[in-house]
Amino acid sequence: MIAIEDVSKRYADGTVAVDRLSLQIPNHSITVLVGPSGCGKTTTLRMINRMIEPSSGTIRVDGQDVQRQPVNALRRSMGYVIQNAGLFQHRTILDNIATVPRLLGWSKQRARARAAELMERVGLDKDMARRYPYQLSGGQQQRVGVARALAADPPILLMDEPFSAVDPVVRRGLQEELLRIQGELGKAIVFVTHDMDEAITIGDRIAVLRKGGRLAQFAAPDELLSSPADEFVEEFLGGDRGIRGLSFLSTRDLELDRSRVFPIDADRQRIARATSARPADAQPVLVTGIDGKPLGWTDPAAWNGDAGTLTPYGQSFEVGRDSLRVALDRAVLSPTGHAVAVDGSGRVLGIAGQETIAAAIRAARQRHAATSPQGTEYPQDPPPVKATR
């Protein structure tokens, strides 16, 4: 637990970087500091490991005032990941990762063995151990940066805009990787970013800071999206916060239509019977393979059993794992207006139309409003594993 208590940072020229900030950063979770440039988020992060000393206030880690601890020992007890990785260009990947263990006096073999273990953990090929940073891509360098920060197994990880310099696809990969690693290790992570989407993707709790280093709101991402504290937060969240909020609603309780899903070997008469109960419209049916996996859409009247005539179904969503946002997205993109729901092994569970999903959204909103009225304390230790989609 990192407790930031009434901390300010004023510079000699009168600029106030951080203004009387108080935050409780719980263990085993990712706390994101987000805000526009000049909001003091990096300054706050750097005050935790004393790269910057606060002008007033105290920061405690597990009850201990950081000011009273020897500075280098304090820093070695916290992993630090920086934008562009900041790797030591003159050292091999393995030795980069082994830096802090070596500083802590581990033997060379032990430090390198640990470094090799971490390369695997962050998804780096072990052939890269002897390479130099310039031989790696930006995304790979950033993985090395994360591995280096984790090398001495510190309970705290400080991350300063670690993924802002890589392209969006690589960034997504790194974010998912970070969530996976966090699911395994459960560190107290403080993550600085100016990207609200990134904050919402990875944060268990998000502190929104405004210019001049004042805290605007400190809340869980779904709460932030559904009830921003003021205009500044709302504006910073962007225009589509309603849609984005759907990322936090599960598809588990979605009502699925199974009556219009047929295996490819089903009797044509049966299909016609089943669909004739409805108004004789051109409502398409979903045809699946014998293994239960989706094949495509067809008009029941025109169905002749030839898989080649099927209309492609596009993408499916996995019930329970994907959010209502994904389900809605699939429905909007579907040629029939219906999203295909599958289970973990890709077998069709049913289909859901846009109206069904809209109803599920309304129901979820009502449930949400009933169980957590505004102002309710968010649990101090949210579950460490977090779905990314």
Next chain:
Amino acid sequence: MNGFFDIPSDLQSSYLGLISTHLQEALIPVLVGFLLSLPIGLLCVRVRWLYPPVLWTTTVIYAIPSLAFFVVLIDYTGLSKLTVMIPLCLYSLVVLVPSVVDGIRSVPEETNAAAQAMGIGLVRRYLQVQLPIAVPAIIAGLRVAAASSISLVSVGALIGNQGALGNLLTTALLYQRPVLALNSVVTTAVLAVLVDALLVLARRLLTPWMPPSDSKARRTALRTAAGPTAPDTSTTAGTARAPERAS
């Protein structure tokens, strides 16, 4: 006794002896200058306002003619090698201090921040992070300093035959043997080239982490990146490389 390598006996030295004296008088000052410029350079990086006056001072020293230095120094160090080497050492600072400063400043901001954040103390950070990364800039400086020092030693001939190979120039006049002058010039040039090549080689050995800049080395890197790692065998690429970043 009129051949290219026949050295008049009044120089009291063989050809090889002259070369060894020459290298000594040229390179010891550069080495001392280098050792001096390490702390001076670091200080100039840490205390920003110090750099302009230091730079100014080294430039002014560089502008003092060596003869003037000799006149002053002879009172203290006599007609010795030391009288030649002290000015050479001070001259080398004009190149070496900026190259150390540039080298340390070439360390990326995030590398410094990462080193600090990992709890690497100031001295360790200088010796284990900043200096190794500064090696290319420092060696670029050393190359200029060494070449200029090797050519400057010759003026030592003006104070009691302390010019090593330069002494051949005065002797050539004395005995009217132009071939001795030619010997002096050619040997000095060859020495400068050899020392330069050695420095380039040292740079290559010290910086396996540098991205290769010429096409041949790039192909080697691609091969090693694609296949199993092979030792870098392209030592010839070093001498054929394009001019280094000057300091």
